[in-house]
Amino acid sequence: MRLAVLGGGGFRVPLVYGALLRDRAKPRVEEVVLYDVSAERLEAIGHVLRQLAAGHDDPPAVRTTTDLDAALRDAEFVFSAIRVGGLAGRTADERVALELGLLGQETTGPGGIAYGLRTIPVAVHVAERVAALAPGAWVINFTNPAGMITEAMRRVLGDRVIGICDSPIGLIRRAAAALGLDPARVSADYVGLNHLGWLRGLVHQGRDVLPGLLADDTALLKVEEARIFGPEWVRTVGALPNEYLYYYYFTREAVAAISGPTRGESLLGQQDAFYAAVRARPDEALAEWLRARKQRDATYMAEARDATDAGERDAADLEAGGYEGIALALMAAIARGEPATMILNVRNGSAVPGLPEDAVVEIPCTVGCAGVRPLATRPLPGRFLGLVQQVKAVEQTAIEAALTGSSRLAVEAFALHPLVDSVSVARRLLDGYRARIPELAAVFPS
Template sequence: MAEKTGLKIAVIGGGSSYTPEIVEGFIRHYERLPIRELWLVDIEEGRHKLEIVGELAKRMVRKSGLPIDVRLTLDRREAIAGADFISTQMRVGLLEARKWDEHIPNRHGVIGQETTGPGGMMKALRTIPVLLDLCRDIEELAPDAWLLNFTNPAGMVTEAISRHSRVKSIGLCNAPIGLQKWLCEKYGTTPEKLYTEFVGLNHLHWVTRIEVEGVNKLPELLDKREEYSAQNVPATEWDPDFLRGLGGLPSYYLKYYYLTDAMLEEQLASLAANGTRAEVVKRVEDELFELYRDPDLNEKPKQLEQRGGAYYSEAAVNLMVSLHNDRRDIQTLNVRNGRTLDFLPEDASIEVNCVVTGAGPLPLPVTVVPEQVKGLIHAVKTYERLTIEAAVTGDRQIALQAMASHPLVPSVRAAKALLEEMLEQNRPYLPAFFR
């Protein structure tokens, strides 16, 4: 890895409202992750936020007394050069693009969500080319670096990087660590006494084993229908008979597939009352940046947990610590399938438990894959692979096949209408589709 003088870490999208959380993680884990330089990188449109959050990061480090040099830059190549770890938390098109990802599908009577369905497809089309361009810089300037991708849709982005670059990349999400924390609080236990087995894709996983101090708690959790959700996914109650027979605790994102009518109804009601989720998040972000601006603030404010991505940075820092120290612990990550799920291509990205070594994560064999979930996993993976191909080629025919393949899109006619309207809305970010 790096010399003993310390590590160089670059955060792409450093002006994000999430940044104070990752800085807090770096401070807390400094002894096991000795950072020499922390580079926060953004683009010209994000300069204002980068300066605000960057100054807060510097105050947090000063308060800690640690010798971490925090640098702010719009020059990503300068930040990447010689880096040990590169973390991505970017949003191509900012929250304005997310607003249309959510609003346009709703206008067509379809789920509007930033990582699932037509909205997730648009986010992938905007994001994949930008991240592959970033990867070319990493190949040149930091070929030994690990790229930890939190940028959504994380599974698709991670697979695109794995298939179209030589960069060592791992995708991660805050949902697994969020579930772990919820279970620890519910059962009054610690992570060391808890085992959860994840099967599926990013934002499309089932937890097929939940053992607390050696006792199987999955039947109890399925029977009680207790609500584990997230800030950005509405709480909708599951059907008890369906849940008991499912064979795994479903991710809250699976409500969009299993409870589509109820979720769409909630979305339309929320849209009428509060605007899109993007507009709600924009208001939360504006409040956060007002807090960040306070020269007396030198720690992560509690309000950040309302942002919807709580614990992501804890997951990112845990992963860096494990890679740097060859810790060989178990984490739930987005990695290359290999032969873990035998009904998917070997180069597909899946979300499963892995042992994290200094040489990278090793996917663990899954012990339970319910037959009733395989079809949905395969269908969504087909859509994902078509979307990746469309993002790389700019081919509208492939993009139409991707849109029509998604289980939440009701017909080819709807797929074509959605694709045409959403591509046009995203014209500034998708030049490959408008040659």
Template sequence: MKLAVVGGGSTYTPELIDGFARLRDTLPIEELVLVDPAADRLELVGGLARRIFAKQDHPGTVVTTSDVDAGVADADAVLLQLRVGGQTARQQDETWPLECGCVGQETTGAGGLAKAMRTVPVVLDIAERVRRANPDAWIIDFTNPVGIVTRALLQAGHRAVGLCNVAIGFQRKFAALLDVAPGEIHLDHVGLNHLTWELGVRLGGPGGENVLPKLLAEHGDAVADDLRLPRQVLDRLGVVPSYYLRYFYAHDEVVRELATKPSRAAEVAAMERQLLAMYGDPALDEKPELLAKRGGAFYSEAAVDLAAALLGDGGSPVQVVNTYNNGTLPFLADDAVIEVPAAVGADGPAPLAVPALDPLYAGLLSHVTAYEDLALEAALRGGRDRVFRALLAHPLVGQYDLADGLTDRLIAHNREHFAWA
């Protein structure tokens, strides 16, 4: 089995490598190719990857290359974890929206639109190269914004599934609080990427006992602290929103916070410099503890599980993924991309039935899906008016003067990435 990781020079990658090494019986990789245009980073990450494999007696080989076509040739699956523009672009995404009094974040709001517009054309070009190399290969997208990027891939006819670590993070957190094995926890996880709610927490499987009321009653303070939301919000909702809902439920509070502290991009850039220095140490043969603060917790387990299921070699029968709606949420179009539990096999994911949604959640999902429609149109076709329409449709913008100001800033900060600008 051959897997390729595009964006393999990311400081995330040792987390993925550690999972591949530990879970080699689930996903028996013979050749792993790390693809990245940044040759200096790639060699540091690649060297550590080989040492991790060697320490854990993994028999597979690790290859590094800056040539996408060579890297994806004959690959059974390709994982996408790239960041177009790097941390410099992320820094911009997180700062210029604040000038208009809007949240600065890399996956939602105006910053999220900027990232989508930079990313979609690049991902589609890579996907075409994958299709030419092996039309049967699966593309697993971890590149944000996952929902929009996955929809672009699916609309172009690629064998693609979107992956996020929010659900597996909740599964692990809830399992620890309830003192059960993670595999015992099934989530009624419903929504769009980075816009989801845990409507139920079930023991033993999709039809198991819903212990969410017990979880909130006994551990509500701990869950609320993690989400940085007041405990009474969880009690009133009776569900657990993803931490990205804080940008919607406490937008103005978040804007005030972001305006008075260093950006997350600046924090990550400093962390990356430390990590890369560590990766260059020939004595290091395991992922460093600092990597846990970088983000992407449990990404490796989720990626291994998904790849194994898609390639027919194992994996959990039910996994939370991003895929076409196809009637799962009846108030959304079939070709909307949603994030829900699905039965995953060699033919791809098939979403499971989910609980009926309260209008409080269905309304916001409909609103953000409309934005995502327009965002993808802007990413594919460009043009100031399409950018403006997408921003005006976003529930965190929604005013023509804000949309106008944000449009000008988005284009000015990303002109080098837009052929039409």
């Protein structure tokens, strides 16, 4: 099988290739085509992958290209992890909001809207080229904001585009481990949108064990999310929230905690140093990548952990892996008919009552050679449903704004978001992002 990786010069591509190296079942991915707009980044990641493959029998062949059509032609799977505007765009996503006293974060709040507004036209173009050159391919989308981008790409590709995220499976893994259970032997009642969901139940041998976890402080504090939110609040909401809900439940604390460099600014420095080191010492590319990855993982959502004294991330949790395992499991389920139940970003239909049928939601699904089937969920209580409905309205407004180039709709998307407190501020957000991000200004020139 041929896998095209869009954003192939990205820092996390070696995680995907490492998962492919460990996969020995047939059929398997035999060729990986890396596409990126930066030939320099492709070269650096190519060095890392060659060193990762050393000592492995029959590793997947790797080809690199800066030609999108060449990457997509005849692909059976497409993994999309592009970053329109690069990390410089991400730093602007964060800083423009922070300078207006709002949350500055990559996918949540104003920054996520700005990221989506400039990414949607590119993602839809990618979808159109997939439809033309590889109409039988499955697109696995990890491009953020994942739910919004997946929903936009669905307009072209329908059910053949599936969004993934590693936050839900990480939460479920941690909850199961806190109870001494094998995560593979539990089923999760998880529902929401990408980066906005709740674990409401955890069934083991026919019994929901989540209430017992919520009642046990010792076990509960083994779960990173519970340390971030605090046991009292977790019990108040009656569920374990996705880590990104910290930005909604503790907005003031989140904004106040970003006192130094933002996450984007830190990553920009880390990654610039990594790519420069590989250019200077290509024979040490893998060692440089491993060092930079350790630093990156350890500082993930550091502002939330620092503000709540949640402590450092658990080493075992870091080693368990994330989205690369989800991508591989999804490909295996489809290509080899290995049935699985996974939490994915898919069309709602009637699975989540109270949301539009065409909305992309993040829920458990069964996956097999016939594709993906979302599983019905219990109705959301009002305290969850209202927030989900509001954020989904923002996402759908942002999609229309990006596809039509409407500045009016872009302002509406900002103003509707629960983390933006004024229509006037929404207008200033759009002006600020246009001034600092050329890719967004190109979508909304006036």
